[in-house]
Amino acid sequence: MKTIKSIFTSLLLISTLISCTEDNDEPMVETNPLESYNLLTAIDANGHTLEVYSEQNQYTIGYNELYFRIKDNVEGSYIENANLSMTPIMNMEMMSHSCPKSAITKTEDSSVYKGYSIFQMPGNATEYWDLNLEYTIAGQTYNLSERIEVIAPADGKKRVNVFTGTDETRYVLAMMPMTPDVMVNDFSALLFKMETMMNFPAVEEYTIEIDPRMPGMGNHSSPSNEDLTFDTAAKMYKGKLSLTMTGYWKINLKVKNALGEVLKGEDVTEENEASSLYFELEF
Structure with missing residues (x-):
C-alpha cells in the first residue's frame, strides 16, 4: 500500500513539474508602460518603429510633453540605452524655423525616453511641421522624419506668447500645464529666446x-x-496663482530682465484693462 502511495506521489510531482515547464515555455507578453498614454506617431524606418506618445491626444500649440519608444522590428522587442534627439521644423512658404525643445532623456523604464517641445503656431494645408529625430543604438546613428499635425488647443485659450522685447530679442513664453482650482495654485512657465531660426536657448x-x-x-x-522666478532645480519659472472663483481668467504678464527692465507687458489700470502679454484659463 505504501509503495502504491509512493508511486502515485512521484507521478503527481512529475506531472506538476511538466505542467510548470510547459507554462514557462509560453512566450512572455511584454506590457506597454505607456498603455495609458495616446500614441501620436509611429514611424517605420531603418528596421525600427519609433513611437511617440503623450497624455494629450494631439500635438498642440504650447507645451507638449512627449514620450518615445524604439522597437526592433526583427527581434520584436523595445530597445534600451539608445540616445535620441529631436528637431521639429515648421515649413513655411518663405522660410523654415524650429521651436523651443528639450533634450530627450531616459525615464525609470529603460525602454522609455522623455522630452518636450513647444510649438508656437499651428500647421495648415501649405505650412506644416516635420518631426525630425536622430537616434543612436550601439554606435550606429539613424535619422528619420515625419510630418505631424499641430493644432490650436481645443478650448482656444492662450498658453504661449511669441514676442519681441524692448531689447529687440525674440522670445517664446509658455505656460506649463496645470489643473486650476479655487485656491492659491502652483504656477509655472518656461521662457526661451530665439538665438537663430533653429536655436532657442532657455532664459x-x-x-x-x-x-x-x-x-x-x-x-x-x-x-x-x-511673481514667477527661475527655479534652478526645476529649470523653470515658478510662482503662485490665486484664483478666487471659477470662470474665465486672463493672467496679465510682464517680463523683466535681470536688471529689472521691462521687456514686454504693461500694468493693468483703470485706463488699461489688460497687458499685451497674457495667458488664459477657464475652469
Missing part, C-alpha cells in the same frame, strides 16, 4: 510678473499671488 534670471483678472466680473484681481 534664466528674469522675472515674470503676474496679475490675474476676471474680465467678466469687473476685471477684479485676487490676493496672495507670487
Whole structure:
C-alpha cells in the first residue's frame, strides 16, 4: 500500500513539474508602460518603429510633453540605452524655423525616453511641421522624419506668447500645464529666446510678473499671488496663482530682465484693462 502511495506521489510531482515547464515555455507578453498614454506617431524606418506618445491626444500649440519608444522590428522587442534627439521644423512658404525643445532623456523604464517641445503656431494645408529625430543604438546613428499635425488647443485659450522685447530679442513664453482650482495654485512657465531660426536657448534670471483678472466680473484681481522666478532645480519659472472663483481668467504678464527692465507687458489700470502679454484659463 505504501509503495502504491509512493508511486502515485512521484507521478503527481512529475506531472506538476511538466505542467510548470510547459507554462514557462509560453512566450512572455511584454506590457506597454505607456498603455495609458495616446500614441501620436509611429514611424517605420531603418528596421525600427519609433513611437511617440503623450497624455494629450494631439500635438498642440504650447507645451507638449512627449514620450518615445524604439522597437526592433526583427527581434520584436523595445530597445534600451539608445540616445535620441529631436528637431521639429515648421515649413513655411518663405522660410523654415524650429521651436523651443528639450533634450530627450531616459525615464525609470529603460525602454522609455522623455522630452518636450513647444510649438508656437499651428500647421495648415501649405505650412506644416516635420518631426525630425536622430537616434543612436550601439554606435550606429539613424535619422528619420515625419510630418505631424499641430493644432490650436481645443478650448482656444492662450498658453504661449511669441514676442519681441524692448531689447529687440525674440522670445517664446509658455505656460506649463496645470489643473486650476479655487485656491492659491502652483504656477509655472518656461521662457526661451530665439538665438537663430533653429536655436532657442532657455532664459534664466528674469522675472515674470503676474496679475490675474476676471474680465467678466469687473476685471477684479485676487490676493496672495507670487511673481514667477527661475527655479534652478526645476529649470523653470515658478510662482503662485490665486484664483478666487471659477470662470474665465486672463493672467496679465510682464517680463523683466535681470536688471529689472521691462521687456514686454504693461500694468493693468483703470485706463488699461489688460497687458499685451497674457495667458488664459477657464475652469
